[in-house]
Amino acid sequence: MRIESGLSTRFVLLMAPLAGALITLSLAPFNVWPAGIASCALYSYLLCTCSARQALWRGWLFGAGLFGTGVSWVYVSIHVHGNAGIPLAVALTALFCAALALLHALFAWCYVRFVRPLPGGMLVGFPALWVLFEWLRDWFLTGFPWLYLGYAHIDTWIAGWAPVTGVFGLSFIVALTGSCLFLAWRSRRLVAWATYAVAIITVWGGGAILKPTQWVARATEEPLRVAIVQPDVAQENKWNRAWYRPILQQLEDATEPLLGYDIIVWPESAVPNYYQRAQDFLQPMAQRASEARTTIITGIPYSPVAGGEYYNSIAALGFGQGVYHKQRLVPFGEYVPLEKWLRGLIAFFDLPMSGFSPGPANQSALRASGYRVAPFICYEIVYGDLVAKNSRNTDLIVTISNDTWFGDSIGPLQHLQIAQMRGREVGRYVLRGTNNGVSAIIDHQGRVVARSERFVATTLVGEAEAMLGETPFGSFGTTPIIAACALCLILMYLMYIGFWRDTA
Secondary structure (H helix, E strand, O other), X not given: OEEXXXXXXXXXXXXXXXXXXXXXXXXXXXXXXXXHHHHHHHHHHHOOOOOHHHHHHHHHHHHHHHHHHHOOOHHHHHHHHOOOXXXXXXXXXXXXXXXXXXXXXXXXXXXXXXXXOOOOHXXXXXXXXXXXXXXXXXXXXXXXXXXXXXXXXXXXXXXXXXXXXXXXXXXXXXXXXXXXXXHHHHOOOHHHHHHHHHHHHHHHHHHHHHOOOOOOEEOOOOOEEEEEEEOOOOHHHHOOHHHHHHHHHHHHHHHHHHEOEOEEEOOOOOOOOOOOOOHHHHHHHHHHHHHOOOEEEEEEEEOOOOOOOOEEEEEEEEOEEOEEEOOOOOEOOOEOOOHHHHOOOOHHHHOOOOOOOOOXXXXXXXXXXXXXXXXXXXXXXXXXXXXXHHHOOOOEEEEEEOHHHHOOOOHHHHHHHHHHHHHHHHOOOEEEEEOOOOOEEEOOOOOEEEEOOOOOOEEEEEEEOOEEOOOHHHHHOOHHHHHHHHHHHHHHHHHHHHHHHHHO
């Protein structure tokens, strides 16, 4: 059977998932960044002559390859920590990846049906539509902004565009490069080759020129002395009452030698009790920290009214102040969609602390040792617009997480790479505190200057800089790049309409 001239069913079944999997290969921890470009070139080839109906199937296969390899680590949280049996955990993971792949099926259909016929549709329309669909994943059904093409390029030439366009701009360049390579391979005209070469050289060369640009400046001459405590508490012990006092003692013992540092970071839910109920531990620690002119920033659940709503929060203690409540919650991990029907079906839908409420918008930054700190909890760091908005008029970023949920998988390493991109986009140091790694100090260029080992109880110490000023992305967020991609498609369509009328 052949589904179209030149491409057999067997070829499509093999190459479409492979093209999707290449994006995973381009990202952490593999970091084979040319694989993302190859993915886009191969995807362009698979969609170059097929019908819109065929594109649906090919797009879904591409998405299945991407998400099946890139986010299958959710299996760990479902099976190991959700106590679901292997068959059920595999089925739920497969269902999750298959559902996400539907977005790529829709992308492929839209591209073939509406964009490919336009003037320049296969060259510029492909990356423009790609970015719009990545942006769709940023917010649709609360959003799953993971596995973006641009994250693989935190260290390449085009990273220079990140403070201007954000990760979406980098994704556009990668997709454009892939479409150029495909079209150059298909074309036999020297003029066409020169056009594609100029396009690639322009965007990559522009990134190289922009890369050394200093969009922000140091706020002080002396760096901050910072420390991150990584306790490595097993997830099954985190909410076990028998482990409550040992966990607090471990935090105290690890923190005592660090008093005198400017900022000490504890991870998400480091104190496994409500802020209001843990004052017998928090107040003495805050007092000692204040006397040492040290701010402790810790993750802790927060319940302002007994029996009412409760939040996943981060608080500044000692020589600092402020409490921040997490705004972007993780489905099933921190709240249960369709709770009325799903609660009680399987243990995965009844995980500890899975009934949080989202915090309000426009919360104030934390104050830490005289500096303004933009706080983000776990999943929030993946939202570029949220980070850009909340980082304005702040000196540095603190993000805390508990990646224990995903075990020895690639998920936490992808999470670290995303945090690097956020630091690069907004020009801020990022202090990343996790329960079991990877904890890290990331500079304002997105470079990891210090990191911890995984699955060990340790303390990471180093220096961080408070930064002044805003990058273009920090000021405007994703709006310019999304508007530019949408406008590009609109103009191409108007050209197409005009061309059709002229030739009618």
